[in-house]
Amino acid sequence: MANDLLHIPRIDILVELFKRRRFDPFVIKDGKKHLKQEQSLFILTDKETKEFAYGGAAGGAKSWTGCVWLVMACLAYPGTRWFIGREELKRLRASTYQTFLKVCKAYGVNKDNHWDYNGQDHFIQFHNGSRIDMLDLKFVPRDPYYERYGSVEYTGGWIEEGGEVNFGAYDTLKSRVGRHLNDKYGLLGRIFVTLNPKKNWCHTVFWKPFKAGQLPDKVKFLQALVQDNPFIDPGYIDNLMSITDKVKKQRLLYGNFDYDDDDNALMEYDSINDIFTNEFVVEGKKYITADIARFGSDKSVVMVWNGLRVVEIRKFEKMRTTKVADEIEKIRNKYGIPLSHVVVDEDGVGGGVVDKLDGCHGFVNNSAPIDNPQDQQQQNYKNLKSQCYYMLAERINDHKIFVRCDDYEMRELLSEELEQVKKWDADNDKKLEVMPKKVVKELLGRSPDYSDTLMMRMFFELKPEQRWQIF
Ligand SMILES: Nc1ncnc2c1ncn2[C@@H]1O[C@H](COP(=O)(O)OP(=O)(O)O)[C@@H](O)[C@H]1O
Ligand SMILES: [Mg+2]
Known part of the structure; x- marks a missing residue:
């Protein structure tokens, strides 16, 4: 077996390992292992979890984890269809897409060889037929129930920065996954939510029941703070430590959901x-x-x-x-x-x-x-x-x-x-x-x-x- 593997390109080995749920190459670097990231990849590929929230602070490797999951899933299961949604498409491209490029580079998934980006309709087309749509989840009053995504069929998807996203988007997208080749590959229709602490539906759906130990089996929350990430630049933690705004620091450094940072709140x-x-x-x-x-x-x-x-x-x-x-x-x-x-x-x-x-x-x-x-x-x-x-x-x-x-x-x-x-x-x-x-x-x-x-x-x-x- 090992000999066979030597002859196939590295990326194929990575895909094979991903399918077998052996995540070491994705979570170990320079001899250090991101345990939470490994755990989150296990959850993202299990047969039980339909909704999974990860993160809850800055620098926990939320975006990296989401990108690894989707890149590998696209390569492992040809023809599947996924989405990455964020409140603003512009930020999706300026930030999440940049992480996507880094992840591709790190694992040798070259653009052109493996995929192309369609900048007009904003999707990533893999050469094996898989595809990732980039969704703009901004709330627009004329489409309060996100009917614009109401008939698309996805294998699974990822809401990035759930704290910024309107409840209607999550509610609609939840019902759009599990509809494209899931049976063929035995994949659960799953929604992945990465988030920082925020008092919106993420608080109600994930944080509160998590804290009370009342999450249903098919819903999971895994908290990852910057301290859990062994790959973080030391300067990054210093920056978070030096935040003077008390509320912001509580949220981003300590993952405290019970603080709100809304400037419009009338009471402290x-x-x-x-x-x-x-x-x-x-x-x-x-x-x-x-x-x-x-x-x-x-x-x-x-x-x-x-x-x-x-x-x-x-x-x-x-x-x-x-x-x-x-x-x-x-x-x-x-x-x-x-x-x-x-x-x-x-x-x-x-x-x-x-x-x-x-x-x-x-x-x-x-x-x-x-x-x-x-x-x-x-x-x-x-x-x-x-x-x-x-x-x-x-x-x-x-x-x-x-x-x-x-x-x-x-x-x-x-x-x-x-x-x-x-x-x-x-x-x-x-x-x-x-x-x-x-x-x-x-x-x-x-x-x-x-x-x-x-x-x-x-x-x-x-x-x-x-x-x-x-x-
Ligand atoms: N598996 C990994 N291998 C290498 N670097 C990683 C890995 N996971 C995370 N990182 C690095 O950790 C840092 C924070 O990750 P990121 O996903 O941007 O965090 P978040 O989205 O939670 O703020 C980034 O610099 C990223 O490159
Ligand atoms: Mg991020």
């Missing part, structure tokens, strides 16, 4: 965490805020306030609105809170509760901002909800809110939702607006019921109390 990550320990916030008048279950959510949330302290959070699941109104009545009587200190969201089904609790306030998200001389910016808000969220952000950043909550899952949900409160500038009309609920829901995969309930408390900060003067 640390300040959000602090709300649960700001015991010093003083007591004051008592209020109730309530978010009532509606479409897309079957949970109602009620918060009891003493000043800017949340002293109790109640969650009611799958409960009729009339019953929720009864519960609010009970809470009101327990704490001695007048109806005029109760606010309930009035959109959709919440209106029924407002009617039943005759005398409480209804909160209409899209209504006009409240005229309040204390609030300098008031003319500029898109609506009441945006005004209240901006005000809440200010209070949270100033450590003026305290939330008593011993339920850690609830804490995590609330924190996640608050991190999604972001500036939004859809109409470019200079009005201050927060990211619409539709988008938040898509990012979180649920309705932000806890943060909305917290936000509504600002209604009472804005609305001066009625004082009757008797002459």
Whole structure:
């Protein structure tokens, strides 16, 4: 056997080894082995994993790994069809394609001898009939469900920098793999996602269930940090160490998914965490805020306030609105809170509760901002909800809110939702607006019921109390 192999060109040996899942030539260099990379190649060629996320920090060899997988798969299985997708085609070509060239060079897969690049339609055509499409995964409003890729049949594919890619692209492409020669070669339809930490679908689909040990068998996540990569230039790590931006450093060097780097976020990550320990916030008048279950959510949330302290959070699941109104009545009587200190969201089904609790306030998200001389910016808000969220952000950043909550899952949900409160500038009309609920829901995969309930408390900060003067 060894003698036979001596007569065939080196690349054929590499392909043969790849097919036999012997990855040493791809993961060993100068006597050092990238163990995570080897592990990831095992996962990319197993018979179980349909979705595989790799990386979670800079320099872990994400791009190299993706390129090795596709180059070798293309050569090993003639006629197969693959894709590499990224949010921007330009960056795919400027960065990922450059790694592709390096990988080809390293393993002797010469351009011209083995493949050509079609620069007009952006695909790599191998001479054995295999092909890799370069996909532009940018979100375009006229094609929100990525129907432009809805009928292409792929063997498998790779989403590069999943944190930048819209959920719809992943969702559509997932259903396009496993459709081209997979049976012939016994290959599983598989999607590979390389990523840096980001609070988008990658967080929900991979990171969170991974951390909780709840990933299904067919989904895997393998974290690779720069420290796991023995081939990295030492200067590269120094550069990452010297990043001054705390959030960026947490993400790119330590692979911390729980930090967000979105400049548009209204509240600071640390300040959000602090709300649960700001015991010093003083007591004051008592209020109730309530978010009532509606479409897309079957949970109602009620918060009891003493000043800017949340002293109790109640969650009611799958409960009729009339019953929720009864519960609010009970809470009101327990704490001695007048109806005029109760606010309930009035959109959709919440209106029924407002009617039943005759005398409480209804909160209409899209209504006009409240005229309040204390609030300098008031003319500029898109609506009441945006005004209240901006005000809440200010209070949270100033450590003026305290939330008593011993339920850690609830804490995590609330924190996640608050991190999604972001500036939004859809109409470019200079009005201050927060990211619409539709988008938040898509990012979180649920309705932000806890943060909305917290936000509504600002209604009472804005609305001066009625004082009757008797002459
Ligand atoms: N198997 C390998 N052999 C040689 N060099 C590698 C290998 N894997 C990764 N590298 C090198 O490690 C560095 C980081 O890899 P890259 O794939 O660009 O990381 P990431 O995409 O995670 O930021 C690059 O300089 C790349 O050339
Ligand atoms: Mg990369």
